[in-house]
Amino acid sequence: MRYTAVEHDAFAADFNRDSLVILKNHFPREKLARWAEAFRPLLRAQVAREEGLPSRGAQRYYVTLPFLGLWADPGIYEDPDVLAIVERVAGPDPVLCQLASDTPLKGSDYQDWHADTPPLFPELGSNDTPSFQLAVNFALCDVGDANGPFETTFGTHRMTRPKAMSGLESGAIAQHRLPMAMGDVMIRDVRAVHRGTPNTTDEPRPMVVLGYSRRWYFRPEVNIRVPQSTWDALSPRGRKLLRYNPVVPDEQAAIAEESYRAFAY
Numbered sequence: 001m002r003y004t005a006v007e008h009d010a011f012a013a014d015f016n017r018d019s020l021v022i023l024k025n026h027f028p029r030e031k032l033a034r035w036a037e038a039f040r041p042l043l044r045a046q047v048a049r050e051e052g053l054p055s056r057g058a059q060r061y062y063v064t065l066p067f068l069g070l071w072a073d074p075g076i077y078e079d080p081d082v083l084a085i086v087e088r089v090a091g092p093d094p095v096l097c098q099l100a101s102d103t104p105l106k107g108s109d110y111q112d113w114h115a116d117t118p119p120l121f122p123e124l125g126s127n128d129t130p131s132f133q134l135a136v137n138f139a140l141c142d143v144g145d146a147n148g149p150f151e152t153t154f155g156t157h158r159m160t161r162p163k164a165m166s167g168l169e170s171g172a173i174a175q176h177r178l179p180m181a182m183g184d185v186m187i188r189d190v191r192a193v194h195r196g197t198p199n200t201t202d203e204p205r206p207m208v209v210l211g212y213s214r215r216w217y218f219r220p221e222v223n224i225r226v227p228q229s230t231w232d233a234l235s236p237r238g239r240k241l242l243r244y245n246p247v248v249p250d251e252q253a254a255i256a257e258e259s260y261r262a263f264a265y
């Protein structure tokens, strides 16, 4: 644990105000460099599978990571500082429901501004509830202006979409471009209005996404297929985090096709 309980409280307060916090230099770069190497063949396979029609916009690929080997790393998904902040903003006993990646390549474009989920109770005409779905993001390379930095807005996680969009249009709500070093970890409320930007370089820009849900929230569009041998080796904390995911025979761990296609609200 790098931070104290008082610091976790401060991160949680910033998160609740802004919609996100970034833990600088949090995950070891050497580990992420190994992930980057292991990611290359997965990306190649996904590009081939989607044959020029990627689901996230031009030259932008969503790839689920198999919960096996180096990807099933409790040093990442059980990180105590990340979980301490997740629990402060989304309540105790969160569920880990997603391990995947977003990768713009050269030729990618600005996405439309979007949130990743609709309000919890749209019929109220309000989005002003505590957080229920978080994304934990970290890149497998350094991200700067040239290779597709994430752009977002602060405070819009508790606003309706029309209010967020009119604020963006009038300039009352600022756009924040977030360069991230490899090793920085962003924890964000997926309701905040954000977008991917173009990667103008020849190198892919993979951004890992771990999804954590409030303990009663179920997202049918994603899951983690937990191979039986991985499940057998999980810590008690790991079993609790992964409790609503399917445990499958090892040979069925790979997914045949991405099913998470409706991603923008």
Ligand SMILES: O=C(O)CCC(=O)C(=O)O
Pocket (backbone or CB within 6 Å): 056, 102, 103, 104, 111, 116, 148, 149, 150, 151, 194, 195, 196, 197, 207, 263
């Ligand atoms: O990869 C990014 O920078 C953002 C991607 C994104 O927001 C999405 O595809 O929903």
